[in-house]
Amino acid sequence: MPSKQTRRPSSLQSPYTSFFGTSYAPSPSERTELEVLISGAQQELVELDSEMFRIRVRRNRVQNFLDDHRTLLSPIRRLPTETLAEIFTHCLPTQRFPIRSLKEAPLLLTMVCRKWRKIAMTHPPLWNALHIHIASEIASNAHELELRQQGICEWIARSGALPLSFSLSLDEIAYNRLGIKHDYFFQSVMDLSPRLETFHLEVGNRVYQWLESISPQWFPILKRLSLSLDLDANCTVIDSKIPFVSSIPGMPVLAGLRINGFYPYQHLESTYVNHGSNLTELDLGGDLSWSLQLQPMLAILRGAPKLQHCSVHVQCDSVAQTYETVNLHFLRSLSIRFDGDREEDDFCDLIENSFRSLNCPALKALSVISSDHDHTMLPDRFAFTHLLGSLQHLRLEFTMTDEALVRCLALAPNLTVLEIVDCTCAIEHQNSSSESSPHHHQVQDTVLRRLTDDPSSHVVVLCPKLETFRLLVLPLPYNLVKPQPINMSTRALVEFLESRKGTDNRTSKLRECTILMSSKLKISAAILKRLTLLMQDGMLLRVGQADRGYSSCKSEDDPESRAVFHSSNALIPFDAYIFRDLEYGLRRTIVDNISDL
Numbered sequence: 143m144p145s146k147q148t149r150r151p152s153s154l155q156s157p158y159t160s161f162f163g164t165s166y167a168p169s170p171s172e173r174t175e176l177e178v179l180i181s182g183a184q185q186e187l188v189e190l191d192s193e194m195f196r197i198r199v200r201r202n203r204v205q206n207f208l209d210d211h212r213t214l215l216s217p218i219r220r221l222p223t224e225t226l227a228e229i230f231t232h233c234l235p236t237q238r239f240p241i242r243s244l245k246e247a248p249l250l251l252t253m254v255c256r257k258w259r260k261i262a263m264t265h266p267p268l269w270n271a272l273h274i275h276i277a278s279e280i281a282s283n284a285h286e287l288e289l290r291q292q293g294i295c296e297w298i299a300r301s302g303a304l305p306l307s308f309s310l311s312l313d314e315i316a317y318n319r320l321g322i323k324h325d326y327f328f329q330s331v332m333d334l335s336p337r338l339e340t341f342h343l344e345v346g347n348r349v350y351q352w353l354e355s356i357s358p359q360w361f362p363i364l365k366r367l368s369l370s371l372d373l374d375a376n377c378t379v380i381d382s383k384i385p386f387v388s389s390i391p392g393m394p395v396l397a398g399l400r401i402n403g404f405y406p407y408q409h410l411e412s413t414y415v416n417h418g419s420n421l422t423e424l425d426l427g428g429d430l431s432w433s434l435q436l437q438p439m440l441a442i443l444r445g446a447p448k449l450q451h452c453s454v455h456v457q458c459d460s461v462a463q464t465y466e467t468v469n470l471h472f473l474r475s476l477s478i479r480f481d482g483d484r485e486e487d488d489f490c491d492l493i494e495n496s497f498r499s500l501n502c503p504a505l506k507a508l509s510v511i512s513s514d515h516d517h518t519m520l521p522d523r524f525a526f527t528h529l530l531g532s533l534q535h536l537r538l539e540f541t542m543t544d545e546a547l548v549r550c551l552a553l554a555p556n557l558t559v560l561e562i563v564d565c566t567c568a569i570e571h572q573n574s575s576s577e578s579s580p581h582h583h584q585v586q587d588t589v590l591r592r593l594t595d596d597p598s599s600h601v602v603v604l605c606p607k608l609e610t611f612r613l614l615v616l617p618l619p620y621n622l623v624k625p626q627p628i629n630m631s632t633r634a635l636v637e638f639l640e641s642r643k644g645t646d647n648r649t650s651k652l653r654e655c656t657i658l659m660s661s662k663l664k665i666s667a668a669i670l671k672r673l674t675l676l677m678q679d680g681m682l683l684r685v686g687q688a689d690r691g692y693s694s695c696k697s698e699d700d701p702e703s704r705a706v707f708h709s710s711n712a713l714i715p716f717d718a719y720i721f722r723d724l725e726y727g728l729r730r731t732i733v734d735n736i737s738d739l
Contacts, residue, residue, distance in 0.1 A: 266302035305339035371403030427453035457481035457630035475507035512540030539563035597661035
């Protein structure tokens with residue numbers, strides 16, 4: 143039995159503390175005393191729990207009292223209704239049209255409180271833009287389709303008399319399931335024509351035919367029109383007539399036109415020569431676009447002298463032509479894709495003829511793309527070098543040597559955005575074919591070192607004003623005999639990034655670097671630490687393996703289907719790729735396949 147000790151004035155004092163953590167076995171009398179101690183402690187615990195519950199209830203009551211009274215003093219409650227409504231308009235999506243979803247504005251704003259709901263429901267600028275996607279599941283459900291139509295009508299009604307921006311996406315399966323129900327739905331869409339300011343359609347060929355048959359010939363305030371052939375459309379694309387061409391004369395203020403997936407473009411020529419004088423944005427170079435011969439393309443551009451943003455896809459003329467210069471004095475961004483289904487000399491002639499035929503002194507952004515990566519461009523065949531001096535944005539996607547790339551960048555000292563799609567190039571030797579010749583990536587350490595700001599070097603740094611650098615490395619052709627690995631080390635990359643922190647007056651601060659590789663980069667722990675520090679200093683750094691992803695069909699409105707005419711942020715759609723492996727420094731601290739450099 144433990145020796146008697148002076149008890150402390152505490153209900154938890156025990157004479158058995160010296161036995162805690164030992165194998166001591168109490169006697170029968172000690173067990174009785176232990177049960178008394180345990181019973182007393184349990185009773186005290188119950189009393190404490192009861193007291194804590196009472197205090198917690200009282201605390202919650204006081205906290206709610208404070209919150210309710212502090213809410214009354216919230217600054218947002220003192221805002222005038224007009225100011226709050228203006229704030230609501232800035233909650234709308236900026237890169238696409240709003241959709242009918244309770245997860246985002248404007249519908250989300252109606253669920254906060256009664257006052258906000260009243261303001262949102264009576265503020266027309268929140269409701270004058272809408273994207274609708276009719277999936278096959280909705281089209282076959284009469285009740286669901288009726289609710290969808292009712293919701294659209296209510297949405298449009300809240301917009302008052304404001305001009306409308308409307309987008310519709312509908313696949314062929316959904317069109318077939320609509321049956322006779324499509325009459326009313328499509329007619330209600332076409333009835334909006336007097337108020338349409340922006341109109342985007344991504345539907346199948348038969349849907350276009352039906353819409354055109356019921357379409358009015360007058361769109362008095364339409365400024366932007368986007369027509370895209372549905373990817374899943376069960377139709378022969380080569381026979382797909384471009385819809386609404388006959389309605390162009392009835393669009394007196396049309397300024398932006400985007401056409402994707404239709405063929406041919408020839409009958410656009412006469413239309414825009416006579417009615418394209420107001421166009422400022424023209425996009426004929428989408429992913430599904432068919433190339434047009436150079437002479438008809440120049441005729442289209444000649445009919446739109448006010449163009450500011452232009453994207454086209456051209457090929458060689460079937461016969462030799464003499465090209466007149468097209469003056470585009472207001473053109474600021476140009477994306478031109480060349481179809482190289484001919485011999486290399488013809489391909490180079492196409493590029494030379496294209497740029498020699500375009501006079502665009504105000505050009506600031508240029509994207510040059512080759513759909514055929516078998517032709518390697520040499521520096522002496524560059525036809526756009528005279529444009530490089532004034533460019534701020536440049537995207538290059540065609541095969542060229544690293545030497546040619548350096549010579550090209552040396553002529554572009556004012557670049558702030560540089561985007562390169564590394565297609566690899568074949569260095570052909572005598573008596574060797576392109577398949578057996580060694581292939582090399584064009585962005586190598588030699589290029590990165592010329593972009594690196596090294597104060598100890600007397601070599602002029604390339605692109606001193608660079609703020610955004612994006613690189614996409616495509617995989618090497620599968621049929622190569624001896625494919626060469628990319629000759630770009632992570633050491634050269636991190637030295638380039640560290641030199642562009644903007645700590646001196648020689649170069650601007652590099653704010654964004656995005657690199658998508660066809661294979662996984664091997665990163666050492668030391669390099670990873672340096673990359674992490676760059677991100678902590680504020681650089682937006684994304685390095686990973688690129689994999690193009692495609693969205694599956696959704697039953698709800700798909701926010702990704704929308705009209706896009708011009709983006710000042712980038713010429714290359716990097717958002718179409720998925721970063722699978724890494725976002726260094728934030729998401730991962732351990733990298734697979736760590737190796738020493």
